[in-house]
Amino acid sequence: MPELPEVETVRSGLAGRATGEILESLVVGHPGILEDCTPRDLSDLSGFRIERFDRIGKYLLVRLSKRPALRTLVVHLGMSGQFTFQAATEESVEGFVRMPSGYVKTKGPPEPDRHTHLAMGCRSGARFLFRDPRRFGRILVLDGWGYTGHPRLDRLGPDAISLSESALAVRLRERGGSRAVKAVLLDQSVLAGVGNIYADEACFEARIRPDRIASRLTGPARTRLARAVLAVLGRGIANAGTTFRDFVAADGEAGRNAEDLRVYARAGEPCLVCSRPLSGGIVATRGTVWCPHCQK
DNA sequence: AGTACTACCTGGAGGC
DNA sequence: TGCCTCCAGGTAGTAC
Numbered sequence: 001m002p003e004l005p006e007v008e009t010v011r012s013g014l015a016g017r018a019t020g021e022i023l024e025s026l027v028v029g030h031p032g033i034l035e036d037c038t039p040r041d042l043s044d045l046s047g048f049r050i051e052r053f054d055r056i057g058k059y060l061l062v063r064l065s066k067r068p069a070l071r072t073l074v075v076h077l078g079m080s081g082q083f084t085f086q087a088a089t090e091e092s093v094e095g096f097v098r099m100p101s102g103y104v105k106t107k108g109p110p111e112p113d114r115h116t117h118l119a120m121g122c123r124s125g126a127r128f129l130f131r132d133p134r135r136f137g138r139i140l141v142l143d144g145w146g147y148t149g150h151p152r153l154d155r156l157g158p159d160a161i162s163l164s165e166s167a168l169a170v171r172l173r174e175r176g177g178s179r180a181v182k183a184v185l186l187d188q189s190v191l192a193g194v195g196n197i198y199a200d201e202a203c204f205e206a207r208i209r210p211d212r213i214a215s216r217l218t219g220p221a222r223t224r225l226a227r228a229v230l231a232v233l234g235r236g237i238a239n240a241g242t243t244f245r246d247f248v249a250a251d252g253e254a255g256r257n258a259e260d261l262r263v264y265a266r267a268g269e270p271c272l273v274c275s276r277p278l279s280g281g282i283v284a285t286r287g288t289v290w291c292p293h294c295q296k
Numbered sequence: 297a298g299t300a301c302t303a304c305c306t307g308g309a310g311g312c
Numbered sequence: 313t314g315c316c317t318c319c320a321g322g323t324a325g326t327a328c
Contacts, residue, residue: 001321032305058322079321080306115306134306136322152323179299188323196321245308245320285301286321301327311317 002077003058004160004193005236006247006255010083011055013250014062018085018126021050023064025121033117033132036150037141042118045071045141056147056159057192063145070145074153078136080246084109088125109252133246160193161233168226169219176214176222183284184214185229194229196286197242197264201232204263209295211283235260263289 002010024046028039048064048071055061060083062073075083086109110131112119118130118139130139140150148154163171168191175190184190185199194202203210205228208221217225241247241255244265248254262272267280271291279292 003322076322078305078323132305134304134321136305138323155323177298183299186322287319299328301325303325304323305321307320309317309319312315 001079001195001197001244002081002247003195003198003236003242004055004233005198005239005257006241007055007058007060007077007193008161008237009241009249009255010077011053011060014060014083014085015053017087017250018128019050019052021126022123023048023050023120024123025119027119027121028117029112029114029119030117030135033130033135033137033139035138035140035152037139041141042139045073045120054147056153057156057188058195059153059156059192061147070143072142072145074138074140074142074150075130076138076152077247078132078134078138080134081130081132081137082110082246082248083250084129084131084248084252085250086127086129088122109248109250155189156192157188157190158192160191160229161237163191163230165223165226165230168229169222172214172217172222172225176217178213178215180211180284181208181214181217181225182210182286182288186284186286191229193233196288197261198229198232198236199286200264200289201261202228203290204228204295205232207295209292210288210290263291265289 026042026045028042031039048066051065052063060075064071115133116129116131120128142149176184182199185194206224208225236242236257239255239257239260240249242257243254263278266278267289268277271278271294274293276293278289280289
């Protein structure tokens with residue numbers, strides 16, 4: 001679901017197309033997705049210009065300015081969140097786009113529906129939509145442009161792909177503790193950005209059982225794990241994210257990484273290395289898949 | 297302090 | 313066909 005590679009795919013897609021837009025009308029559908037802010041705080045962003053898009057872990061940070069004021073719109077996609085952008089030139093009517101040849105069905109961003117919890121119209125006529133059927137996503141408005149300033153952000157460890165392989169290995173040693181390797185990878189205060197899919201993929205690539213106690217890993221195993229984390233996240237970004245059901249990039253396109261996954265959602269199917277059946281179970285309260293032969 | 301577990305939420309899949 | 317139950321999972325909060 002939206003983990004670091006998916007959020008990075010959204011961020012880079014927006015950075016290229018939506019930077020410079022000026023917000024005009026901000027309409028909240030379901031206030032439950034707002035955290036520590038009100039619909040009024042959102043509508044007060046009218047007139048702010050989008051200066052850049054940043055990301056830390058699974059959080060998208062939309063940097064806004066108006067005269068001396070700086071704000072950050074923080075977006076977390078939860079499990080099923082979609083944050084899409086439709087440029088003014090892509091005039092659409094109920095799922096259709098007007099082209100020179102007439103109206104044609106669009107494969108682009110979704111149209112507003114009962115799962116659309118925030119719509120942001122821009123002065124240019126462009127539009128952002130935040131859609132999230134399961135409503136695990138959250139939106140916050142913060143003063144300033146920091147990477148801290150709210151408990152959610154203050155708790156985060158370093159962004160996973162901001163670390164070198166050796167720094168990541170050190171981090172895993174210092175913050176490993178007496179819990180499963182998978183629990184450590186999922187702990188956003190250790191490392192920000194890894195979720196259930198990439199945790200399983202990283203453990204497989206490092207040939208480490210996800211239920212191994214982290215503090216008992218050898219040095220070489222930690223190094224393999226650090227390398228694997230960076231590798232699987234890098235592949236995910238290169239493939240524009242993993243789409244199982246809901247994830248789409250800012251332009252509405254699905255990611256291509258699902259076909260590159262080696263263990264996630266493949267319990268019972270043959271291991272791509274040894275051909276023995278993959279095991280499935282619960283580790284750190286999450287559905288987990290691993291190869292009992294290849295991962296020790 | 298560190299670790300473990302549950303509530304939140306909905307759509308889709310599977311059983312009968 | 314339709315109803316029911318179960319499952320997915322990121323995070324905060326609570327329990328131990």
